[in-house]
Amino acid sequence: xxxxxxxxxxxxxTALLEAVGIKKSFAYDxxxxxxxxxxxxxxxxxxxxxxxxxxxxxxxxxxxxLGTLEKxxxxxxxxxxxxxxxxxxxxxxxxxxxxxxxxxxxxHLLSEFTALENTMMPALIAGIEKKRARQAAMAMLERVGxxxxxxxxxxxxxxxxxxxxxxxxxxxQRPSLLLADEPTGNLDSKNSDHxxxxxxxxxxDFGMSLVVVTHNLELASMLDRxxxxxxxxxxxxxAK
Ligand SMILES: Nc1ncnc2c1ncn2[C@@H]1O[C@H](COP(=O)(O)OP(=O)(O)OP(=O)(O)O)[C@@H](O)[C@H]1O
Ligand SMILES: [Mg+2]
Numbered sequence: 001x002x003x004x005x006x007x008x009x010x011x012x013x014t015a016l017l018e019a020v021g022i023k024k025s026f027a028y029d030x031x032x033x034x035x036x037x038x039x040x041x042x043x044x045x046x047x048x049x050x051x052x053x054x055x056x057x058x059x060x061x062x063x064x065x066l067g068t069l070e071k072x073x074x075x076x077x078x079x080x081x082x083x084x085x086x087x088x089x090x091x092x093x094x095x096x097x098x099x100x101x102x103x104x105x106x107x108h109l110l111s112e113f114t115a116l117e118n119t120m121m122p123a124l125i126a127g128i129e130k131k132r133a134r135q136a137a138m139a140m141l142e143r144v145g146x147x148x149x150x151x152x153x154x155x156x157x158x159x160x161x162x163x164x165x166x167x168x169x170x171x172x173q174r175p176s177l178l179l180a181d182e183p184t185g186n187l188d189s190k191n192s193d194h195x196x197x198x199x200x201x202x203x204x205d206f207g208m209s210l211v212v213v214t215h216n217l218e219l220a221s222m223l224d225r226x227x228x229x230x231x232x233x234x235x236x237x238x239a240k
Contacts, residue, residue: 014081016177016209017043017066022075023232024061035061036072037232043177048203048210050220052237053228059213060105060181062229066211067100067179068092080176097126101170105181105213109154109166115141116150119168126173133172140168145194159186167195174206181213196222 022039025032035058043049043066051059064070068077068084077084079099084092101122109118116137123133141147144164146157154162163186170178183199184192196219202208212223220226220237228237 015042015078016045016047016080017041018076018078019066020076020078022062022065022072022077024058024065024070024072034232036065036229039075039229039232039234041066041227041234043209043211045176046203046207046209047225048200048223049212050223050226050237051211051213051228052215052220052226057229058232059229062234063179063181063211063213067102068096069102097122098173099176101173101175101178103163103166103170103178103180103183105185109162109169111155112153114151114153115146115157115161115165115168118154118165119150119172122169122173136172137168140172141165143171143198144168145191160188160191163187164191164195167198171202175208177209177211178202179211182215183212184214184216184219192216192219 019039019041022036023034024036025034039062051062053059061070065072066077079095084095087095110121116134119137119141120133123136124130138147138150141150144167146161146164146168149157149161154165157165163183167180167183170180178199180199184195187195199210199212200222203210210223212219214220226237227234
């Protein structure tokens with residue numbers, strides 16, 4: 001379903017990301033937990049998707065696999081027509097840096113570095129000149145509402161501020177796809193609303209696709225589609 005207030009997702013060209021027959025299990029004690037048994041998912045350019053459902057069903061696992069941070073046991077990921085399973089690690093890392101932004105459930109910021117330094121990091125890794133990276137990082141910190149704290153070390157910021165820095169870092173490269181795991185989990189409702197609006201604006205302004213794991217029903221209902229995981233497979237979920 002596509003919200004009439006925004007342009008329809010672009011179905012004409014190749015899909016942004018296709019996951020085909022994804023399987024993933026984890027060994028635990030003497031047993032194996034089959035988290036994903038047969039996941040098939042197509043994300044169109046500009047499309048927004050919420051992944052919802054109870055703790056432990058495999059939402060983060062799915063997101064990490066879609067973002068090429070974890071390898072599936074079986075199955076393929078095709079991004080803009082490229083089969084990513086054929087990429088070696090260095091090529092994959094470069095591709096990820098250019099194409100995808102991540103906001104992790106546990107933000108994974110570098111606590112000894114400042115908010116600004118953390119935000120600049122993906123741009124510096126991509127070889128962007130320091131002055132330009134700094135400007136872009138400041139603009140993103142401004143946009144998520146923590147520019148005044150740019151010089152603070154991460155371990156001197158609140159959980160919600162850290163999460164906003166994590167979002168700025170994910171966005172600095174203007175990714176085609178933002179993968180966000182509970183991006184507003186640590187925020188109060190006012191700041192959550194602000195971030196939700198920002199995500200939708202970025203989707204509208206840049207056609208950035210979103211896959212968001214969230215327990216926030218309001219956010220889930222604002223996105224194009226909602227899915228959950230049942231017995232290792234993706235199924236459509238209700239808006240409420
Ligand atoms: N590295 C791992 N080793 C073993 N088991 C794991 C590992 N990572 C995840 N699991 C298990 O896989 C299942 C899915 O985990 P996942 O983190 O994807 O759940 P989730 O839906 O994101 O949960 P939450 O809402 O609590 O974040 C859980 O049963 C978890 O214990
Ligand atoms: Mg999780």
